[in-house]
Amino acid sequence: MGKIRRLVLDVLKPLDPNIIELSRILSELPGVDAVNISIFEIDRKVENAKITVEGSDINYELVLRAIEDEGGTVHSIDEAVAGKIIIDDAQTPQDYLG
């Protein structure tokens, strides 16, 4: 079975816990080597975060459960990379349209 190496998630989360705490929690999950969280929108009570998780064998269910346990909701899975190595999406001419 192929292993998930990277996930990029669009998450809506309460302000508390902050992203430092959430990144620490996610980084302690088995199969996760690193976590990157950046905020692209914030209001009085909640913030929108892009969560990037990389590892040798990420378990999406565990990541989802950890985010939901902290009051977050995964709005979309924006990127998923699986296999022996991590690759970025290939450039195509259509990427430059519009």
Place this chain on the structure above:
Amino acid sequence: MGSLRKKLREIKEYSEVAEIGEIARRYFAMNAFDGVLTIIGVLMGHLSARIDDASVVITTGFSTSVAMGISGLWGAYLTESAERKRSLDELENHTLTDLSETRIGRASRFAVVIVALVDGLSPFLASAVVLLPMMFSFYVGGIMRAYYVSLGLALVTLFALGAYLGTISKENLVLSGVKMLIAGLFAMALGRVM
């Protein structure tokens, strides 16, 4: 041992998430103050009425302490539950998810229990401490002396409470202690006049 350590870490996390420390400190100080002042009132009333049977003072005193404890526990449980539910509902309106089974939800429920316990136990224990000399009136030299020892202990407790608040607000401890003491002296003076 591992599960105990895990439980303690969980409690620490809940305390941080629900900001229990600040609320518990506030309720502790406020209710312990109420407890001591109330028992000063009970003692002054009995002293003015020249009650010389320690068991009467102890019974009245402890009944009052228990009533204060129940009032604190029940009142805090209901009000804190209502406030926490309101906060959680407001957050759920923003996240559009049910937060009851998340760490925030668990921390909220934990906070309600802790705050209710602090609110109930602090007046009860503070007033019980003040009543202790009455229970040992034989050893302190009779009931009249026990009254004064109890009232003295009440003033010491108030001073200590004030000093504790001084450590929190980083003010002069003696000054904070004296501020609390004045309330006790005032209660005693009014009790004497009646």
